[in-house]
Amino acid sequence: MSQPVRAEPPRPAPQRPAVVVTGGGTGIGRATAHLFAKEGADVLVVGRQAGPLEETAAGHPAVRTFVQDITAPGGAAAVVAAALDAFGRIDVLVNNAGIIRPAMLGEVDWDRAHRQIATNLIAPLFLAQEAFPHMRPGAVIVNVTSNPAGKGWPGNCVYGSTKVALDFFTNTWAVELGGRGIRVVSVAPGVTDTPVLVHADLPAEERAARRRRYNARVPLGRTAQPEEIAWWIVQAARPEASYLTGSVLRVDGGIGVC
Incomplete structure (x- = not known):
């Protein structure tokens, strides 16, 4: 006599990763x-501005x-609270x-x-500090950095130092978060086609000249x-990159080795 076929219980749908991206309005x-x-x-x-975020x-x-x-004081806590309200957790910061x-x-x-130090360095510190207690094993913090240590960058002593x-x-x-199963990685771009120099109030001719010198x-x-x-950034956060932590991935067209 044939045995009745048991129906498999439905499996819960996999959770969609919950990601927070600062500076998400441009570039x-x-x-x-x-x-x-x-x-x-x-x-x-x-x-900081609704318009660019809405365009994104x-x-x-x-x-x-x-x-x-x-x-702003309390800014990091507000971001984490908004993410938890929207998603219930943070998988990638x-x-x-x-x-x-x-x-x-x-x-x-x-x-x-x-302002550079507050935006580029202090804010990531407190965002990570607020976020990591709500991150599960397998979560990732990605810091977007820039120039390597040991090379001078005339005109950018403050910016370069923050990165x-x-x-x-x-x-x-x-090292601190490895025991919790949380990975931390830097992605360090070279000069990228973004509005960052426009926001620095550099004239168009100066921006073009800088771009030519860099290229x-x-x-x-x-x-x-x-x-x-x-x-x-996305690849570094993927589960397949689960053994990558404490590394600086330089995506700079090779200028870092020149």
Whole structure:
């Protein structure tokens, strides 16, 4: 006599990864949000202005927006609370927001220097500190950094120092959080086609001149596109990269080895 076939109980649908991207209104942040959403994640993009964030979210139902100055007191806690309210957890935190205000020594402005340090370094510190208690094993923090230590960058002593220090955060947090199963990685782009120099109030001619000088030095001979950097951010956060932590992935066209 044949045995009755038992129906398998329905399996719960896999959870969509919950991702937070700061500086999500333009450039690398926007491209990163779009790629995470394309790959099935729910994404919260964070920035100071509603307009650019709404442009990022337009046509992408999985992308939500949250307007917040991450350098403000309580800003990091507000971002984490918004993510938990939207998703119930945080699987990936992308510390992408950054500003640059070029100035040679002797011309460095106090307020502009402090704003760079607050945005590029202090905000990621407190975002990570607020986020990691709500992150499960397998979660990832990705810090978007820049130039390697040991090479001078005239006119960018403040900006460059914040990015080198952020790589040190990556190294240190990887050790501190490894026991919790949380990975920490830096993705360090070279010069990328984003509005960051526009926001630095550099004239168009100066921006073009800087781009020409850079492209003449980089082995690949060109500026990166935001999507090229976003690809590495998303790959670093994938489960298949589960043994990658404490590393700095330099996506700079080879200029870091020149």
